Amino acid sequence: MSEDDRSAHLLRLGLSKSESVAYLAMLDTGPTTVPALARRLDQAPLDTERALARLSRLGLVASHGPDGSRIAPIEPSIGLGHLANARTAELQQAHLAAMDAYRTFRRQVHPQAVDHLVEVVTGPQIVERIMQVEDAAATEVLRFDTPPWHTGGTPNPIEIRNLERGVAYRIVYSKSAVENGDYYACNIRPCIAAGEQARVLQSLPVKLGVFDQQLAIVSMAFGDAEVNDSMLLVHPSSLLRALTGLFETSWRSAYPLHFGERVPPALRPIQRRILELLGSGVTDETIAELLGISRRTLSRQLEQLNRAADATTRFQLALYAARKGWI
Template sequence: MVPEAIGHLVTLGLKADEAEIYLDLLSSGPVPPDRLARETGRDPGEVRRALSVLAGIGLAGPVDGPGSPMSALRPDPVLEVLTRQREAELAGARAAMTRLYEHYRRHSARYDADSMIEVVSGTAAAERVRQLERAARTEVRGLDSPPYYADADANEIELENLARGVRYRAVYGRLALERPEYVAENILPCGKSGEEARVLPEVPVKLLIVDDCAALSGADRTVLLIRSCGLFDALAGLFEMCWQVALPLGLADDTSGPEIRPSERRLLALLAAGLTDDQVARVLGVSRRTMFRYLENLMARTGAANRFQLALHATRNDWLSVDAQPGAPAVRSVPL
């Protein structure tokens, strides 16, 4: 008996004994019901009932007409039907729970007039945001800056979402990039997995927008969950404004775009964001001397005598330009 296989069949809607008897049939081959009951130590009536259910849904059938030994049938067509039925049941349950929640909110004495805003505080806030992010369908947008209330580990939820095709756009404040452990363990792995990352000297709020719900974090570990309403539209507009003026970090290490290496583009973006030389070196994971060598190589290639001239050259050659939306003017970097 394979417990995992039984669990899968139960998930699709079979009862445990029906799943077990189906697997018994697979192991034994064609067998009369009474003999199957003896070999498995089950009650004959229980076996006949389970075989009747399996035959009814197409997982078992007689070998040669009524009264002949029973055999397990190929599961593919049946499992496809069961899967669709289960999905429909889950969708119905989800809709019912949503209606129940809204009914409760409407009739609760503590109901807030603006039902589109939910306040979560304390230890429950972080878990609530994780649940929201796990449920992402299309896109996650974020404005990111300290303080952080968890270890600087990789965001496994984001990595899983990126792997299944969810788009991530993040704007980091300079203070986030001043934490080498956060950059190494969180920002870089997500960037290399497909996150589109940009940087500003400062972000106005700590914000996570998951599809049509926004999580606005406060300094006291309180989170406002804001769904489709005027405030949500304002927060989404705030993110897009920050996104347009932020500089790309180029974390994906791709070779497309201007004639400049990803590490060099990242170096220029970090300097433009206002980080000091020491901070840039820590974020890049190199020594201060190596960082200066990168900078000197760039200046030698461009013929720049100082950083200001290098900034002008980078601007003219779109080394730090941000891809605009169709029909929108390009947004360029400010001088270093």
């Protein structure tokens, strides 16, 4: 680590520039006198005395020699620990002050809102807040995913990064989300491949995200979004618990969109994916588009599946697939 780096770290702990420079110089020279150190630093002896006096109060330097006329650096763990604790306390006070100021702002701007319960976010701030909240997720993200998308239906690199660092994702997609070929290719498939657990329902009542069970984002689904371009942030409350319960109920009734990486010996990988998409309720045309195959190829694969299951209907095929562990 360079001397500039050391000085920068000491400044962050609360030393002044002159104090950090004096301390680092003494680490090079060892025991010294105030005049000698002042000459080395090219500063007035009085300025050096002030810096050394504070370093002494912090427990970073001490008198040295039989007559105490020299001064030397001492083992810094206690002194630096005091500085670190002081900075932590200052940051906590700043955090409390900022939260108090924000609560005052909320009461002035939205006096009708229930404090600490719901925030209303509109306009261009929506995308920024969504990204901030998801980027801060620590353990789990639950989501109802349905059009329209505030982020434009683009890839989600934040989710990929979160999955890589161990954040669990459980997503319930609407049928309309899965049917969107571009969204399926750029968002759904990469996230599932990265470890997302995905299921699908015919439709979803709202757009919802629950983050670490500490914050929920709620916005309108397809029908209402055009007349209400807004988003709610719901903080810990009975409402947040109700939204989490809504997700869990929907999750239990949703159909798996991805059955895992294991492909049964009786199936080819493409046949496994066809079964996955059949369960989502999308049309044959959509399945062919999502898989990048022709309708003719899809029909041929379905015929092979039906022959293997001795099935004449898709219901029979589903029963056989469940009994054989294909799904």
